[in-house]
Amino acid sequence: MSSTPGPAAAAPSQQISCRNCGATTDFEVTANVLRCAFCGSEQVVAQPSDPNRPTPESILSFVIEEEQARAAYREWLGNGFFRPGDLTKSASLREIRAVFLPFWAFDARANTQWTAMSGRHRTSVRQVQTVVNGQSVLRDQQVQETDWFPASGDHVGQYTWELVSASKGLEQAWVDAIEPFNFGELRAYDGKFLLGRGAEEAALDRAQAEDVARKLIEAKEQSECARLVPGDTHRDLRVSTALEDVAAKMIFLPVWLAAFAYKQKVYRFVVNGQTGKVTGEAPMSYLKVALVVGAVALVVLLIIAIVAMLK
Numbered sequence: 386m387s388s389t390p391g392p393a394a395a396a397p398s399q400q401i402s403c404r405n406c407g408a409t410t411d412f413e414v415t416a417n418v419l420r421c422a423f424c425g426s427e428q429v430v431a432q433p434s435d436p437n438r439p440t441p442e443s444i445l446s447f448v449i450e451e452e453q454a455r456a457a458y459r460e461w462l463g464n465g466f467f468r469p470g471d472l473t474k475s476a477s478l479r480e481i482r483a484v485f486l487p488f489w490a491f492d493a494r495a496n497t498q499w500t501a502m503s504g505r506h507r508t509s510v511r512q513v514q515t516v517v518n519g520q521s522v523l524r525d526q527q528v529q530e531t532d533w534f535p536a537s538g539d540h541v542g543q544y545t546w547e548l549v550s551a552s553k554g555l556e557q558a559w560v561d562a563i564e565p566f567n568f569g570e571l572r573a574y575d576g577k578f579l580l581g582r583g584a585e586e587a588a589l590d591r592a593q594a595e596d597v598a599r600k601l602i603e604a605k606e607q608s609e610c611a612r613l614v615p616g617d618t619h620r621d622l623r624v625s626t627a628l629e630d631v632a633a634k635m636i637f638l639p640v641w642l643a644a645f646a647y648k649q650k651v652y653r654f655v656v657n658g659q660t661g662k663v664t665g666e667a668p669m670s671y672l673k674v675a676l677v678v679g680a681v682a683l684v685v686l687l688i689i690a691i692v693a694m695l696k
């Protein structure tokens with residue numbers, strides 16, 4: 386029996402584990418510099434790829450190619466008032482790498498039972514003592530009171546595409562900043578998508594990711610149930626959620642990871658490989674910040690001076 390290896394099988398790959406940020410990334414051996422694509426650290430350990438690691442079910446392919454990613458980076462670099470004037474000219478782009486980030490996508494049905502104390506407001510009239518012209522008098526005052534009674538019920542929520550990041554290299558805030566991804570474009574996973582790209586190994590297994598998804602869904606159920614409590618207000622809302630028909634798939638999302646150096650310091654940035662949206666770190670011009678702070682202080686002093694003169 387012989388089998389024809391596909392192009393993916395033909396490309397030998399190795400894993401790089403970063404001692405600095407903890408990300409493990411798969412790369413083709415052709416990658417010449419052993420450097421973590423996420424944090425730029427060279428404190429990495431190389432080893433052959435684990436053939437048994439879980440493969441994703443679906444993948445979003447790269448729409449933005451390297452030239453476009455570089456153009457998106459240059460445009461992003463030029464934006465922002467507080468950046469140094471010579472930034473676009475002086476910043477030197479270090480290597481830019483295409484990497485797939487692992488995510489778990491959960492579908493589930495949530496059955497939730499809730500109990501709460503429901504409150505109804507009513508207005509009553511109370512006599513209060515006040516002092517009028519030095520004399521103590523009784524006066525009617527309207528006060529709001531709340532009657533509490535127990536309430537309970539249930540809620541069924543259908544959840545799809547609850548995303549849990551399994552990336553260790555890229556913090557959730559960075560992922561949030563380059564969203565959204567268009568999941569309508571997802572395709573069945575095929576190793577050929579990885580040619581010339583890196584792929585980060587999932588740092589969460591399915592069970593760990595399900596714990597995170599469960600908390601996300603429970604929080605959403607909590608606010609759904611809060612809306613169901615009758616009355617004007619409520620307190621002591623207690624929610625118990627059970628998940629049914631939980632399905633999970635691992636997906637790969639495309640990003641460009643890169644860093645640029647400016648005045649001997651390295652800044653990281655990331656480009657959404659589907660939309661070109663950029664986020665990242667950038668230096669600030671202390672001169673510009675000082676000028677703006679100075680100008681604001683001057684305006685404040687002027688206002689104080691004018692007000693003093695008008696008195």
Ligand SMILES: [Zn+2]
Pocket residue numbers: 403404405406407408421422423424425426554
């Ligand atoms: Zn790293």
